[in-house]
Amino acid sequence: MNLPDGLTCRPLEMSDAHAMYELFAAAEVADTGEVAIEPEDIAGDWQRPSFDLAQESIGVFEGSMLVAAAEVYKARRAEATVHPDHRGRGIGTWVARWVEDCSRRRGGTLVGQTVPVGSSAERLYQSLGHRTGWKSWVLVVPEGARIEPQPLPRGYTVRDLVTGEDKHAAFQLVEDAFSEWPDRQPTAFGDWAARTVLRPGFEPWQIRFAVDPGGTRVGVAFTIVAEGCGYVDQLAVRADHRGRGLARALLVDAFEQAREHGATRSELSTDSRTGALPLYEHVGMRVTKSYQHWMTDV
The missing domain is CATH 3.40.630.30 (Gcn5-related N-acetyltransferase (GNAT))
Structure with a gap:
């Protein structure tokens, strides 16, 4: 499927780390009411030797603004989100399909993401026919x-x-x-x-x-x-x-x-x-x- 008009995509680069942090922080505020992610989390993830940023990530841009992004670790674990101001445009479905394609290209047979209960991401995965795995909690x-x-x-x-x-x-x-x-x-x-x-x-x-x-x-x-x-x-x-x-x-x-x-x-x-x-x-x-x-x- 194609991205909505006016949007472009490319693999993420190290220079996108701060924009990635701001994107996920905005999504966390919308989905959970507070920011849990830190810039150091992005830096740590992207410096893992087994993670290929050029092959296992994607950014969706409107002009120079990062409005959605995804990464797939070891063809199995996805981290993806869409900026709250840009949800409802079909971007999330496009990103979800990209995640599946990326996992397949990297030799995966199963891919998934852990998301807040009741979030728009959960509703998206339900609509796409994904099945549930483990539950997680913050205490x-x-x-x-x-x-x-x-x-x-x-x-x-x-x-x-x-x-x-x-x-x-x-x-x-x-x-x-x-x-x-x-x-x-x-x-x-x-x-x-x-x-x-x-x-x-x-x-x-x-x-x-x-x-x-x-x-x-x-x-x-x-x-x-x-x-x-x-x-x-x-x-x-x-x-x-x-x-x-x-x-x-x-x-x-x-x-x-x-x-x-x-x-x-x-x-x-x-x-x-x-x-x-x-x-x-x-x-x-x-x-x-x-x-x-x-x-x-x-």
Whole structure:
């Protein structure tokens, strides 16, 4: 199908990063009421070694203004949106078809996107016949509330990332834990590093390890602080050390570290593949946003 008259398209370039941020920020305000994305998120995504910006992205322009965009990671995960002022013109349907074509060209068989429940994107995917996948939620510690500390098992400690080997250990802990999820593609160290230790502004305190009495790193948390929010982006505990309170101890520690670095509220996200929602609700967090993954065969 063709784009509406007056619009052009081309692959995105690194110089489009700020326009991409502004586009997604405007869409988030319209869909959820607040901005969650940061410019550093765009930079981290676009510097992943396995992501080809020229082949796996598209921008739709009206004159010089970016009014819609999409990218497809590993032929499976799409991030796409249309500026709120330009919805209802058929641009979203064009972008959705481009996403399918891109996935197919890159060897994919299934592609999808996680979008806010009740958003225009969800209605679009429903109309296109996509099917649902996992659910996701954003949870917060309510203002004025606190999560009770979880004592570490005897002999265990929590510490910052220190050495280069720590980086690979953090990656492996996350990769092993997250690989237990169904419908989850493996991640290479370079792609993980692009969004964590190589993310603009990264500091070693953002990655904290749970260490057993023998000095082995058995759990990890990665936290981002932005606009007064401490966001726990990754939390993982080695399978043979679960059930000892390490995840909760790392969670409380991450929130405390975030507060020490300027955060006034605490958030994280989880999805139905992890089974962790009851844990977070049990420690006093509450759901503030709900998302749904929509996918289609290509």
